[in-house]
Amino acid sequence: RGIPQITGPTTVNGLERGSLTVQCVYRSGWETYLKWWCRGAIWRDCKILVKTSGSEQEVKRDRVSIKDNQKNRTFTVTMEDLMKTDADTYWCGIEKTGNDLGVTVQVTIDPAPVTQEETSSSPT
Template sequence: MDLSFHLFMVSFSVTYAALNGPDVINALVGQSIHVTCTYDKYYSNYRKYWCKGNTQESCAILVQTHSPNKANSDGRITIAADTEAGEFTVTMEHLTQDDEGLYWCGIERLFWDLLSPVALKITEGPKALLSISPSDEEILRQNKYLYYFIWSILRWAFFIILLVWAIFVKLKI
């Protein structure tokens, strides 16, 4: 295989963890929230989106950008990208109990999208806030960090394997 393929695979493997959002957001019914997702400025011209689903594969896009600095609104949900700051902000208004769930900040890419999970917890009122278990938030935070820790190791291992493979391929030719 040629060197350009190897360079593509290397850049693909080391740029995967370039999108971050908050782990958990707590809100009350009727409130509005603003979620800011930061990304590597390399992805400034890529389409950003906000989706809901329990897994990355089942994530249904709710709203997305159509150009780098243009906001797009879908009813109660708005998204706006700020390419200078390397972030996009999603606003959800008039929250209901049905809005609770797992959401994802996303950047559309050719082979697979960059995604960062955000858990949204909705409660009825101030008294209900006391019943939120901090252990749930801590478990989600630990799972997210464990995922990124493992991926940070695996991507560099993948990079080294590709580099060694490229060297062996060049030496055999």
């Protein structure tokens, strides 16, 4: 099996209406390849939400952005304005000829704490 070419956090937790960041690290040689962030437990059916252009330019689509740091061999995915329904299995991936490389990341979303205003009764 050798050394994994790409690694990431097993699980990442975010707060509803907040944001979360996932950092995936890859080995030397993959710097200029396209990196992607995919949603869905089944690898071949997962839906790519955002993909780099092969540069270090940040790419944003809807509430998700991805940025590759080729010097550190790390790419960062940010998901914003989180919803409970965002909880799922995702993949950090590298696009290449043949089978892409990928690693699963479990995203969990905690409900937003109920704020004081929402609970306060009529003024006393």
